[in-house]
Amino acid sequence: MDIKVNVREAPGDCYVVDLSGEIDVYTSPKVKDAIGELIDRGVYFLVINLEKVRYIDSTGLGVLIGGLKRVREHGGSVNLVCTNPQIKKIFDITGLVKIFGIFESEDAAMKALV
Amino acid sequence: MDIKVNVREAPGDCYVVDLSGEIDVYTSPKVKDAIGELIDRGVYFLVINLEKVRYIDSTGLGVLIGGLKRVREHGGSVNLVCTNPQIKKIFDITGLVKIFGIFESEDAAMKALV
Amino acid sequence: MNPAVEHSHTELVELRIPSRPEWVALARLAAATVANRVRFSIEEIEDVKLAVAEACTAVIQHDGHGEFIDVTCEALSDLLRIRVRDSGRQGGARAQAQNMNFDEARIAGLGVFLIRTLMDEVSYDVSPQGTDLQMVKRLTGATDH
Amino acid sequence: MNPAVEHSHTELVELRIPSRPEWVALARLAAATVANRVRFSIEEIEDVKLAVAEACTAVIQHDGHGEFIDVTCEALSDLLRIRVRDSGRQGGARAQAQNMNFDEARIAGLGVFLIRTLMDEVSYDVSPQGTDLQMVKRLTGATDH
Ligand SMILES: Nc1ncnc2c1ncn2[C@@H]1O[C@H](COP(=O)(O)OP(=O)(O)O)[C@@H](O)[C@H]1O
Ligand SMILES: Nc1ncnc2c1ncn2[C@@H]1O[C@H](COP(=O)(O)OP(=O)(O)O)[C@@H](O)[C@H]1O
Numbered sequence: 241m242d243i244k245v246n247v248r249e250a251p252g253d254c255y256v257v258d259l260s261g262e263i264d265v266y267t268s269p270k271v272k273d274a275i276g277e278l279i280d281r282g283v284y285f286l287v288i289n290l291e292k293v294r295y296i297d298s299t300g301l302g303v304l305i306g307g308l309k310r311v312r313e314h315g316g317s318v319n320l321v322c323t324n325p326q327i328k329k330i331f332d333i334t335g336l337v338k339i340f341g342i343f344e345s346e347d348a349a350m351k352a353l354v
Numbered sequence: 355m356d357i358k359v360n361v362r363e364a365p366g367d368c369y370v371v372d373l374s375g376e377i378d379v380y381t382s383p384k385v386k387d388a389i390g391e392l393i394d395r396g397v398y399f400l401v402i403n404l405e406k407v408r409y410i411d412s413t414g415l416g417v418l419i420g421g422l423k424r425v426r427e428h429g430g431s432v433n434l435v436c437t438n439p440q441i442k443k444i445f446d447i448t449g450l451v452k453i454f455g456i457f458e459s460e461d462a463a464m465k466a467l468v
Numbered sequence: 469m470n471p472a473v474e475h476s477h478t479e480l481v482e483l484r485i486p487s488r489p490e491w492v493a494l495a496r497l498a499a500a501t502v503a504n505r506v507r508f509s510i511e512e513i514e515d516v517k518l519a520v521a522e523a524c525t526a527v528i529q530h531d532g533h534g535e536f537i538d539v540t541c542e543a544l545s546d547l548l549r550i551r552v553r554d555s556g557r558q559g560g561a562r563a564q565a566q567n568m569n570f571d572e573a574r575i576a577g578l579g580v581f582l583i584r585t586l587m588d589e590v591s592y593d594v595s596p597q598g599t600d601l602q603m604v605k606r607l608t609g610a611t612d613h
Numbered sequence: 614m615n616p617a618v619e620h621s622h623t624e625l626v627e628l629r630i631p632s633r634p635e636w637v638a639l640a641r642l643a644a645a646t647v648a649n650r651v652r653f654s655i656e657e658i659e660d661v662k663l664a665v666a667e668a669c670t671a672v673i674q675h676d677g678h679g680e681f682i683d684v685t686c687e688a689l690s691d692l693l694r695i696r697v698r699d700s701g702r703q704g705g706a707r708a709q710a711q712n713m714n715f716d717e718a719r720i721a722g723l724g725v726f727l728i729r730t731l732m733d734e735v736s737y738d739v740s741p742q743g744t745d746l747q748m749v750k751r752l753t754g755a756t757d758h
Contacts (some may be wrong), residue, residue: 264496265525266489295496295514297521298579299529326514333585334578378641379670380634409641409659411666412724413674440659447730448723477631478680481639484627494626494646501639535623 243267244292245274254285254353256346260292263300271300275307284316287349291323296330308340317341319349357381358406359388368399368467370460374406377414385414389421398430401463405437410444422454431455433463479505479543485524487537487554492524495539499550502541506548507607515586516548516605522579523552523601533557534598547588547606554598624650624688630669632682632699637669640684644695647686651693652752660731661693661750667724668697668746678702679743691752692733699743 243261250256255278263271278286288304290296308318319341322328331337343349357375364370369392377385392400402418404410422432433455436442445451457463483498485491499520503513520539527533534557542549584590589604628643630636644665648658665684672678680701687694729735734749 262493264489264521265492265528295517297518297525298577298582299525301578326511329511330518330582334581376638378634378666379637379673409662411663411670412722412727413670415723440656443656444663444727448726477633479631480629480681481631481636482627482629483643484625486623486625488622490650491626491646494643497642498628498639501636505635536625 243270245270247274247278250287250350252285252350252354253283254287254350255283256287256289256350258289258292262295263293263303264295264297265299268299268303272303272306275303276310279307279310284311284314285353286311286316286318287321287346287353288318289321289346289349290327291321291346293322293324293327296327301330301334301336304340305336317353319343319353321346321349357384359384361388361392364401364464366399366464366468367397368401368464369397370401370403370464372403372406376409377407377417378409378411379413382413382417386417386420389417390424393421393424398425398428399467400425400430400432401435401460401467402432403435403460403463404441405435405460407436407438407441410441415444415448415450418454419450431467433457433467435460435463481541483539483541484536484555485539487524487528487533487535489525489528491537492521492528495524495537495552496521498539499541502543502550503548503605505543506546508548508605512605512608516550519583519586519603519605520550520552522583523550523603526577526579526601527552527554527599530599547604549602549604551603552601557596557598626686628684628686629681629700630684632669632673632678632680634670634673636682637666637673640669640682640697641666643684644686647688647695648693648750650688651691653693653750657750657753661695664728664731664748664750665695665697667728668695668748671722671724671746672697672699672744675744693750695748695750697746697748702741702743 243259243263246258248256257274259271261267311318320343322342323344331340331342341349341352343352357373357377360372362370371388373385375381400421425432434457436456437458445454445456455463455466457466479502481498481502483495485494496517500513500517503516524537527537534554536555538553538555540551583603587603588606591602593600624647626643626647628640630639641662645658645662648661669682672682679699681699683698683700685696728748732748733751736747738745
């Protein structure tokens with residue numbers, strides 16, 4: 241039970257948040273804090289890389305949705321990188337595929353961002 | 355909770371048993387069967403590679419001890435390859451380091467066998 | 469190893485955890501271990517893990533919940549039955565507040581939506597004594613008798 | 614994440630598993646999760662896992678054991694207390710046989726030797742109702758009050 245969060249700057253005023261591990265009711269506050277800090281600093285274009293996320297639940301989805309709502313208020317956006325079929329399925333069945341840009345690679349997610 | 359057992363022939367009438375996973379009361383019968391089959395076929399010189407074993411308990415030790423006793427009746431021997439400090443510790447505190455040859459590499463274990 | 473469940477054996481696991489976030493992962497693992505005794509696919513086992521976690525999370529995020537969560541997992545030959553209850557709840561005013569907060573908005577939430585989607589049968593019972601969620605997942609193609 | 618235990622919180626986990634080999638891994642995981650709440654090192658957590666597994670294995674390998682094993686793990690600020698009991702035991706003749714088989718040879722076995730070596734305090738109680746093993750592991754340098 242653990243989550244690793246790594247934030248790095250990418251070309252073009254955009255930031256990538258690498259998440260690795262399990263996002264649940266215990267670990268999602270850490271993710272929320274990391275994303276919230278970026279937005280507080282005025283970063284409104286985010287790629288969140290979920291390639292190394294093995295598990296996500298509704299609290300994790302809530303954090304992503306919350307981040308998306310906040311950046312949208314500033315004309316920003318959030319794209320996700322997701323290759324794990326189990327994680328993708330969660331976005332599918334909740335209908336969140338329609339509100340997030342979900343991509344197979346970080347490159348594609350970054351290109352689609354701006 | 356799982357164990358993988360792979361048996362392969364090595365130079366000089368010796369066999370290597372690769373174990374990978376956890377050896378406990380549930381999985382040790384599988385290890386016992388694999389070693390027992392080899393001995394039934396007349397193989398009395400064995401290297402058991404524990405490098406990929408993350409966990410071993412008394413039932414696992416019992417299987418190794420049982421195998422050693424059987425091959426010794428035929429003038430054979432069993433050498434172990436063990437690099438995991440936690441596993442090594444179990445052999446230390448039970449005193450089994452004195453009855454098994456325990457080696458840092460498969461090469462060393464095989465050379466010491468015959 | 470994913471053996472068929474033998475009917476002569478009891479395949480019942482009961483787990484009591486403190487109703488706090490750091491313990492939910494253990495409930496997931498316990499449910500996954502039992503699900504593995506039914507011949508579910510890896511994907512179905514992931515579904516079970518998520519459903520159990522959502523049920524625990526619903527308890528934890530609800531004000532006035534009990535001190536513990538009791539998770540009971542039972543494997544039958546063609547289905548898995550899981551029950552999630554909170555226990556050790558404070559009586560009186562807190563239980564009242566609890567009762568009122570547990571409204572349709574909560575039930576309609578994302579977590580409960582996931583449980584309903586991932587499991588085949590879901591029923592819940594809310595009382596001042598606590599919440600009691602029961603869910604069943606069947607082996608695909610299997611029918612209940 | 615290996616946070617200090619907060620005293621205001623209950624850190625108690627209870628697990629009931631069928632007394633069969635395939636369930637012991639779950640007892641190990643539960644004990645490891647609780648041990649992680651005390652500030653034990655990774656090596657100490659491995660010690661706890663092995664001790665709990667040996668206790669469960671002793672029950673399972675013993676003829677006439679009960680249908681279930683109850684594992685109770687309690688984290689205090691500077692120690693971990695674990696209790697392993699078998700329950701649901703058949704009465705009468707089986708309980709008698711049980712009682713006689715549980716002899717010094719068993720206690721002196723490799724498993725019990727490991728438990729005694731890896732844990733700081735071990736006590737056991739054998740009765741026709743079942744076996745009851747209690748063990749404590751302390752944080753290094755910590756004293757009990
Ligand atoms: N499938 C969805 N599509 C779009 N937005 C959603 C979806 N599900 C939930 N949301 C939004 O995400 C936020 C968090 O949802 P939820 O986890 O249900 O929170 P709560 O339990 O507080 O209602 C809410 O603002 C909700 O409107
Ligand atoms: N530390 C040890 N050194 C050498 N042999 C041992 C040691 N511990 C156990 N054995 C041997 O390994 C075998 C299995 O031991 P154990 O697991 O205690 O079995 P049991 O519970 O049936 O007595 C026995 O034959 C015993 O003599």
